[in-house]
Amino acid sequence: MYDYPHFDGTQACQDPTRAAASAFSGSIGADPAPALALCAACSFVDTCRDWALTHDVYGVWGGTTEADRAEIRTQTELPSPASITDQLDELVIAMRDRVVGDDPILVRAS
Numbered sequence: 001m002y003d004y005p006h007f008d009g010t011q012a013c014q015d016p017t018r019a020a021a022s023a024f025s026g027s028i029g030a031d032p033a034p035a036l037a038l039c040a041a042c043s044f045v046d047t048c049r050d051w052a053l054t055h056d057v058y059g060v061w062g063g064t065t066e067a068d069r070a071e072i073r074t075q076t077e078l079p080s081p082a083s084i085t086d087q088l089d090e091l092v093i094a095m096r097d098r099v100v101g102d103d104p105i106l107v108r109a110s
Contacts, residue, residue, distance in 0.1 A: 005044070005051040012042035026058030032065050039063035056081045 007014075013024055016038060023035035039045050040063060049062025053069055064072065073080060 005047050007044060011044050011048075012038040023060050026066065030059075032060050035060035036063055036065075053078060054081055
């Protein structure tokens with residue numbers, strides 16, 4: 001569903017340690033320090049951070065935690081990104097327009 005930033009496979013997070021992988025994925029209770037250390041040495045950190053600021057993602061992205069991104073959005077007056085549930089609601093609305101007759105199961109092919 002997401003249009004991820006273009007990566008070339010040389011990113012520091014390409015092959016993270018187990019500890020860093022937990023932080024990158026947003027695992028509850030994971031220490032973000034190992035992931036943040038990898039981001040600090042990555043040439044894609046700005047692209048990754050900018051993308052994460054406009055998408056509803058969890059864990060460490062572009063050298064920022066979820067809390068860091070929330071703070072940046074507040075300081076720069078960036079709007080909060082639409083959550084995945086908001087995006088699913090939009091999909092449901094779009095699909096309702098394609099319902100065939102009175103049958104909510106059948107939809108017209110695009």
